[in-house]
Amino acid sequence: MSFETLRPSPALKDFLPIEYKDLVEHGPYGKNKKVSDMGKFKEIIEEHPMCAGCAMTLFIRLMYIGMPNPEHTIVVGTAGCGRLALSQASVPFVYGNYGDTNAVASGMKRGLDIRFPNQFKDVVVCAGDGGLVDIGFQGLMHSWFRHEKFVTVLLDNEVYGNTGGQESGMTNKGKVLKMSPRGKKDEKMDMLGLAKVAKLDYIARLAPTNPARVARTIRRSILIAREFGATYVQAYTSCNIEYSIPTPDVMKDAFEIEKDRYGFEEIISDRAKEFLKDLEAKAKAERKAKK
Numbered sequence: 001m002s003f004e005t006l007r008p009s010p011a012l013k014d015f016l017p018i019e020y021k022d023l024v025e026h027g028p029y030g031k032n033k034k035v036s037d038m039g040k041f042k043e044i045i046e047e048h049p050m051c052a053g054c055a056m057t058l059f060i061r062l063m064y065i066g067m068p069n070p071e072h073t074i075v076v077g078t079a080g081c082g083r084l085a086l087s088q089a090s091v092p093f094v095y096g097n098y099g100d101t102n103a104v105a106s107g108m109k110r111g112l113d114i115r116f117p118n119q120f121k122d123v124v125v126c127a128g129d130g131g132l133v134d135i136g137f138q139g140l141m142h143s144w145f146r147h148e149k150f151v152t153v154l155l156d157n158e159v160y161g162n163t164g165g166q167e168s169g170m171t172n173k174g175k176v177l178k179m180s181p182r183g184k185k186d187e188k189m190d191m192l193g194l195a196k197v198a199k200l201d202y203i204a205r206l207a208p209t210n211p212a213r214v215a216r217t218i219r220r221s222i223l224i225a226r227e228f229g230a231t232y233v234q235a236y237t238s239c240n241i242e243y244s245i246p247t248p249d250v251m252k253d254a255f256e257i258e259k260d261r262y263g264f265e266e267i268i269s270d271r272a273k274e275f276l277k278d279l280e281a282k283a284k285a286e287r288k289a290k291k
């Protein structure tokens with residue numbers, strides 16, 4: 001998909017649904033949008049069947065706003081709550097089998113680079129802790145150690161939300177869940193540590209407490225993946241159902257967990273820092289010139 005394919009034929013324009021015209025004229029394709037303008041432009045994701053107040057949906061909305069070229073992006077997901085929203089977005093979504101996401105994304109990204117040598121095509125894997133850290137662990141690790149050129153976004157709600165509350169490798173030690181009534185025996189897995197061992201050029205951990213930061217993190221992870229290979233974003237996206245967080249307290253929980261054990265961390269390699277410095281300075285100058 002490209003911006004070209006989204007342009008309606010002028011002769012048909014009057015007959016197209018308003019949502020479609022709105023997306024083409026006011027959506028983020030071909031023009032970056034700012035989080036601070038949310039509500040004033042058509043978002044890539046308009047509706048979803050996830051639980052009311054779920055922090056994962058807020059994160060996913062912000063992820064799409066952060067994409068530098070959504071019109072040239074493919075999202076790969078799998079079973080789990082996130083795909084319920086991801087599959088509703090106006091960015092192509094590929095459903096990998098549970099556990100297969102990073103193998104699917106590796107092949108797809110390599111194929112896209114051959115098919116479109118003159119156009120960046122971004123691939124973003126976005127899935128839960130069950131899908132990536134437990135069942136998809138092997139594929140995830142190999143894509144990292146091979147430095148495949150795509151982003152992995154871990155929607156870390158610290159539980160299997162979609163199937164009613166089993167513990168995952170990312171659940172904290174001792175946590176009692178509906179389907180782990182004795183409490184988890186082992187520690188939460190250190191995925192940031194593993195990402196460091198794999199020497200990824202960009203690694204970030206964050207909670208969705210600062211919307212602009214979420215968008216910037218996603219943007220950076222994609223731009224760096226294009227250039228240098230695998231990048232990793234780990235986001236705390238609480239499950240208010242399985243953790244019994246009252247909907248009005250979802251953001252309060254995010255702030256508390258962030259302060260307690262999920263502080264913002266961003267690890268950028270020296271070569272990626274250099275690359276970003278030039279790119280972000282250029283973007284800033286362009287924005288200034290437009291004003």
Ligand SMILES: Cc1ncc(C[n+]2csc(CCOP(=O)(O)OP(=O)(O)O)c2C)c(N)n1
Nearest residue numbers: 079080081098128129130131159160161162
């Ligand atoms: C191969 C395979 N095994 C198991 C399942 C069943 N299943 C669907 S969603 C899910 C758990 C999802 O948990 P997670 O990946 O953490 O995402 P969340 O729903 O918490 O966002 C499981 C086990 C499946 N669809 N396919």
Ligand code: SF4
Nearest residue numbers: 051054081161239240
């Ligand atoms: S079950 Fe949990 S993670 Fe899934 S949509 Fe509901 S609140 Fe969100």
